[in-house]
Amino acid sequence: MDKRQEKKTEQTKTKKPMGLTTKIFIGLIAGAVFGVILNYLVPAGAVKDDIIVNGILYVVGQGFIRLMQMLVVPLVFCSLVCGSMSIGDTKKLGSVGVKTLLFYLATTALAISVALSVGNLIDPGLGLDMSSIQAASTTVATTEATNFADTLLNIIPTNIFNGLAEGTMLQVIFFALIVGIILAKLGERVETVGNFFTQFNDVMMEMTMMVMKVAPIGVFCLIAKTFAGIGFSAFVPMLKYMFAVLLALAIQCFVVYLGLLKVFTGLNPIIFIKNFFPVMAFAFSTATSNATIPLSIDTLAAKMGVSKKISSFTIPLGATINMDGTAIMQGVAVVFAAQAYGIHLGMVDYLTVIGTATLASIGTAGVPGVGLITLTMVFNSVGLPVEAIALIMGIDRILDMTRTAVNITGDAVCTTIVASINKAVDRDVFNTSRQKKAVEIDR
Ligand code: ASP
Numbered sequence: 001m002d003k004r005q006e007k008k009t010e011q012t013k014t015k016k017p018m019g020l021t022t023k024i025f026i027g028l029i030a031g032a033v034f035g036v037i038l039n040y041l042v043p044a045g046a047v048k049d050d051i052i053v054n055g056i057l058y059v060v061g062q063g064f065i066r067l068m069q070m071l072v073v074p075l076v077f078c079s080l081v082c083g084s085m086s087i088g089d090t091k092k093l094g095s096v097g098v099k100t101l102l103f104y105l106a107t108t109a110l111a112i113s114v115a116l117s118v119g120n121l122i123d124p125g126l127g128l129d130m131s132s133i134q135a136a137s138t139t140v141a142t143t144e145a146t147n148f149a150d151t152l153l154n155i156i157p158t159n160i161f162n163g164l165a166e167g168t169m170l171q172v173i174f175f176a177l178i179v180g181i182i183l184a185k186l187g188e189r190v191e192t193v194g195n196f197f198t199q200f201n202d203v204m205m206e207m208t209m210m211v212m213k214v215a216p217i218g219v220f221c222l223i224a225k226t227f228a229g230i231g232f233s234a235f236v237p238m239l240k241y242m243f244a245v246l247l248a249l250a251i252q253c254f255v256v257y258l259g260l261l262k263v264f265t266g267l268n269p270i271i272f273i274k275n276f277f278p279v280m281a282f283a284f285s286t287a288t289s290n291a292t293i294p295l296s297i298d299t300l301a302a303k304m305g306v307s308k309k310i311s312s313f314t315i316p317l318g319a320t321i322n323m324d325g326t327a328i329m330q331g332v333a334v335v336f337a338a339q340a341y342g343i344h345l346g347m348v349d350y351l352t353v354i355g356t357a358t359l360a361s362i363g364t365a366g367v368p369g370v371g372l373i374t375l376t377m378v379f380n381s382v383g384l385p386v387e388a389i390a391l392i393m394g395i396d397r398i399l400d401m402t403r404t405a406v407n408i409t410g411d412a413v414c415t416t417i418v419a420s421i422n423k424a425v426d427r428d429v430f431n432t433s434r435q436k437k438a439v440e441i442d443r
Contacts, residue, residue: 023215023216024215024216024219024393024394024396024397025394025395025397026216027215027216027217027218027219027220027223027394028219028220028223028393028394028395029394030220030224031219031220031221031222031223031224031227031394032223032224032227032234032235034220034224034227034228035223035224035225035226035227035228035229035231036227036228036231036232038052038053038224038227038228039227039228039229039230039231040231052228053225053228053229056221057221057222057224057225057228058221058225060217060218060221061218061221061222061225061387061390063218064211064214064215064217064218064219064221064222064390065218065222065386065387065389065390067211067214067218068211068373068376068386068389069167069376069386070211071204071207071208071211071373072167072373072374072376072377072380073164073167073172074200074204075204075205075207075208075363075373075374076172076173076176076360076363076374076377077164077172077176078176078197078200078201078204079201079204079363079364079365080172080173080176080177080180080359080362080363081176081179081180081183081197081201082180082197082198082201083180083320083321083362083363084176084177084178084179084180084181084184084362085180085181085183085184085194085197086184086317086320086321095422096310096313096314096418096422097313099418099421100313100314100317100318100414100415100418103414103417103418104317104318104321104322104410104411104414105358107256107257107260107322107324107410107413107414108322108323108324108327108357108358108361108410109354109358110252110256110324111248111252111256111324111325111327111328111331111410112327112328112330112331112353112354112357112358113331113354114248114251114252114256114328114331115245115248115327115328115329115330115331115332115335116331116332116334116335116350116353116354118244118247118248118251118332119244119248119331119332119334119335119336120335121244122240122243122244122247123240123335123339124237124238124240124241124243124244124332124335124336124339125237125241125335125336125337125338125339125340125341126237126339127236127237128230128234128237128339128340154168154171155171155174156171156174157171157174157175160172160175163175167377167380173356173359173363177359179197180197183197205365205367208369208370208373212369215393218390219390219393219394222387222390222391223390223391223394226390226391234391237336237340237391238391238392238395241332241333241336241391241392241395242395242398242399244332244335244336245328245329245332245333245399245402245403246399246402248328248331248332249325249328249402249403249406252324252325252328252406252410253405253406253409254273257409257410257413258272258273258413260413260417261413261416261417264417264420264421265416265417265420265425267416267420267425267427267430268430268431271430271431272304272413272416272430275299275303275304276299276300276303276304276409276412278295278299279292279295279296279299279408279412280405280408280409281405282295283401283404283405283407283408284401284402284404284405285401286368286404287367287368287369287397287400287401287404288366288367288368288404289318289319289323289366289367289404289407289408289411290319290320290365290366290367292319292404292408293315293316293319296311296315296319296408296411296412297311297312297315299412300315300412300415300416302429303429303430304416304425304429304430305425305426305427305428305429305430306415306416306419306424306425306426307419307424307425307426309424310415310418310419310422310424311415311419314411314414314415314418315411315412315415318408318410318411318412318414318415319366319407319408319411320362320365320366321361321362322361322362322407322410322411322414323361323362323364323366323371323403323407324361324406324407324410325402325403325404325405325406325407325410326360326361326364326371326374326403326407327357327358327360327361328403328406329371329375329396329399329403330353330357330360330371330374330375330378331353331357333375333378333379333388333389333392334353334357334378334379334382334384336388336392337379337384337385337388337389338382338384340388340391341384341385341388343383343384345382349382352381352382353378353381353382356377356378356381356382357378360374360375360377360378361374363377366404366407368397368400368404369396369397369400371400371403372389372392372393372396375389375392376389
């Protein structure tokens with residue numbers, strides 16, 4: 001009896017992400033249909049405007065947005081402290097740690113640049129005029145021309161509690177990174193504080209899951225309100241956004257990664273991608289970087305000849321702090337939202353986005369959907385309204401799956417490069433696995 005129950009809960013646990021995704025998707029479609037009906041078929045009047053659109057839909061939709069915003073500061077703070085604690089440990093590994101870190105940060109910054117370029121090429125948000133419907137909550141303050149020196153100086157908080165209270169993310173990030181590094185440095189002496197942050201991080205992850213449970217209703221209301229205001233004109237921008245994210249992910253994976261691999265190791269990129277493909281497929285189907293860690297380490301060792309000594313450190317670290325695919329989604333989302341709300345982003349804003357999204361990628365946990373939560377902090381950093389996330393959320397699962405595959409490919413490429421620089425790649429294994437069609441792992 002007990003066992004059966006256990007099995008049942010286990011089954012529902014493993015099924016839960018798919019179930020939720022379907023529900024969110026249904027929320028999106030139903031919301032769009034309802035909104036279009038409201039827009040085209042229901043005549044204007046007190047019932048439609050005051051009770052439905054600006055009453056129920058507005059209150060429930062905004063309530064959901066507020067729940068998401070509520071998570072951001074504590075979630076990012078804790079996961080950054082934990083993330084930088086594990087970076088602090090890299091000292092043990094000396095040069096491998098430093099090189100890995102550099103590659104992880106550089107590839108993420110590159111990823112966002114690719115995303116911003118593709119976003120500006122495809123213009124996913126043009127033609128979508130959101131500014132007219134949700135002007136109330138738009139915060140444009142930070143986009144006003146602040147000079148570069150002040151923007152830089154503003155990263156250092158004069159009072160971290162002000163930074164936390166106002167949600168000034170770069171200050172929060174700055175402080176969290178230092179706390180994490182010090183915790184790692186002091187080690188056992190501050191074990192209790194370290195454990196506190198690790199456990200509080202778990203609490204925040206659980207809270208995130210709870211908030212995501214009401215996402216289908218939130219998405220329904222937000223989308224319905226949007227479509228009630230602008231009708232069909234929102235469809236094409238959403239499809240364009242999706243296409244832009246997928247294109248940028250493909251460029252990062254097949255041009256940037258494989259190019260870097262060729263340049264730094266001389267290894268054949270085609271063999272690499274062929275051998276690594278099962279891991280990518282696994283990441284795609286689970287949308288969870290964390291779950292792919294063992295398979296990734298095994299595949300790199302068995303098919304690519306990468307020393308486990310290196311990969312057993314760099315792959316888990318990458319799954320925690322290196323999320324290039326997520327950063328790409330966030331970069332395109334920034335362009336999308338800015339265009340949809342008619343907010344002009346200048347050079348300083350773009351640099352802020354590159355900085356914040358790189359750090360957000362460190363603060364994003366390797367589980368489904370968290371990239372959307374940390375996206376609020378990227379939006380906040382340049383004064384974009386977080387309501388835009390509602391449009392994106394309904395179609396996010398498929399993008400989440402794809403970006404997770406890119407996230408872990410980035411970890412594997414950096415690992416192979418660092419291993420190759422340290423002469424820890426068995427090139428015979430790498431090259432012969434092509435002919436042998438890899439007998440070691442058949443997952
Ligand atoms: N699902 C992603 C991962 O696990 C994180 C995200 O972008 O939401 O890598």
